[in-house]
Amino acid sequence: MSHEAFELNIDVLDVSQCSYAERICAAALQGLANRAGPRLYLDYGTYDDPAARRTNEVFMSDEFWYGKYRDLVGAQDRRNLEYYRQEHSARIREAGNLDELIRKYAAELNGCVVWDAAVPDTVNLALMLAAQQNLLPVDETLLPRVSACGLEVRQDLRGCFGERVDLYRWALENLMPGCKPGWLGCIEPEWQRPEFVDFLVQNKVFIYNLSSREKGLGGDLLLLLAFGPAWLREVLFALRLDILVRRYALRWLGTHSPEVGLNIRIQQRARREAIQSDEFPTLFGWHTCRDDELSLMLLLSANGLRLAPAHLAGNFSFHNRVKPLDGVGPAPAVETRLDEQGVYLTFTLSDGDQLMMMSTAELGNWYSPARGRVCFNWETQPLLAELAPALLEKFQRSASVTDCLIAGPSGAGYVVPPLAPDLPGYLRETVRLCQAAGLRVATTYVADPPRRVLRQLARHGGGLDFLAGYAVIQRKPQTRIGDCVVIANEIPAVSQIWDAAEQTLANVRRLIEAPGPRPRFIGVHLFAYRTTIEDVARFAETLQDAHVHIVRADTFLSLAKGHLRR
Incomplete structure (x- = not known):
């Protein structure tokens, strides 16, 4: 309009x-x-x-x-x-x-x-x-x-x-x-x-x-399904025992804490009401002073809700009430031929699922004079297409060819995918809103999800490709399933999330210089409260190797897909 x-x-x-x-x-x-x-x-x-x-x-x-x-x-x-x-x-x-x-x-x-x-x-x-x-x-x-x-x-x-x-x-x-x-x-x-x-x-x-937290077996079981030993998760998900483990964990939590039990009751009632009214169950807000982000995410994901972080x-x-201007589509992907000796880097600013990140223009990074000097990925909340379309258009209308808006973890709202009881339904909602927002790439929260989850991403992802992992705990897979590619970010490891920009980029340089087969694809997930686009632009200007390429996420995943297909 x-x-x-x-x-x-x-x-x-x-x-x-x-x-x-x-x-x-x-x-x-x-x-x-x-x-x-x-x-x-x-x-x-x-x-x-x-x-x-x-x-x-x-x-x-x-x-x-x-x-x-x-x-x-x-x-x-x-x-x-x-x-x-x-x-x-x-x-x-x-x-x-x-x-x-x-x-x-x-x-x-x-x-x-x-x-x-x-x-x-x-x-x-x-x-x-x-x-x-x-x-x-x-x-x-x-x-x-x-x-x-x-x-x-x-x-x-x-x-x-x-x-x-x-x-x-x-x-x-x-x-x-x-x-x-x-x-x-x-x-x-x-x-x-x-x-x-x-x-x-x-x-x-x-x-x-x-609160969402009660120390003990219930929380440990949800943590196991999300981030436990890879071999054990593969067995549980292959045999569909994850469903029984999730249900038992919720029952344990509900019976050992009246506060968490009431929280579960409220969330499950909201999910039932959402299904009846053709809405997707959604929690807006943040955690309490008695728990933390991980406890919140484990519980609401297991109950089938998504989080719209709103602190x-x-x-x-x-x-929400401002009518958007005429629609603006995503910037076209930059076509490029694969450099067989290349090292490809793609940098993604974290926490774009937070509505605060959207209203502050990605903690001000969108206003930085460095924007346009280096290819860069901006996690974006696809829910903006309905919650705040005029705020979304602000990014779409001012994006340059170096900017790639991608869905924050793990698509339309923040979830831990292995815990979602209806992951296909969540992915269909993600596809719907990503299409409305003009997004072609999504991040997914867990770097190394079980194979069953990977197959669901491919089957129900509607043509989306994925960068995986807020941080690496164990494996860093690079996988193609049909025409869908899922590339785990290699940086940071969990212990490196809070690193200053200088240390993060020094780790990137070590990966670039490390021996190994080429082409290589290195995804870097930047902690938004430590590293800015200016840090990345300065780093890019120090790279002298003609075979090192910093590209947008859509180009990165397209090239990786072609390489894995061969």
């Missing part, structure tokens, strides 16, 4: 200096207001607050943030707003404060709901009530201000709940029936990062905060 067919009139509120309670209130108001179209936009500022770059893992220290990334990322919300101003002719009005906007949109609100600051998880209940009843969520410090705006208290959660499991058990029975079938949001109040709650409120998503991803209720 041409952008002349509609207008964008945007209220913009700077919430960078607001309290957590004010941000929750503003984000919920944004979600409600943007149901009628892209009207309200929030500016969260930069990530200078160390808490913005931490969950229970320090994924970017102040040293890396200030020394390498801050200038690249910049004011990410303002940069996206400027794109809409320039390309979509958006008209922008700066709001003076939150109270002004509450008064402006008060006629669309039915009152407010008060959450209990002494029980932080009640904020998630308040957000669901806000979504279902058009209420504004506030704590008691904001009550005088919203009362002055004419809003009455319709629900008061103070003193109603104590223990977390009881709270979410009540929500499951009383609030989930009014939520969007098949979608969940895992939001940890302790992180105090409400950026994505606008989208959850807009779409009436069930929001909760339960720090702001304004998606807005991006």
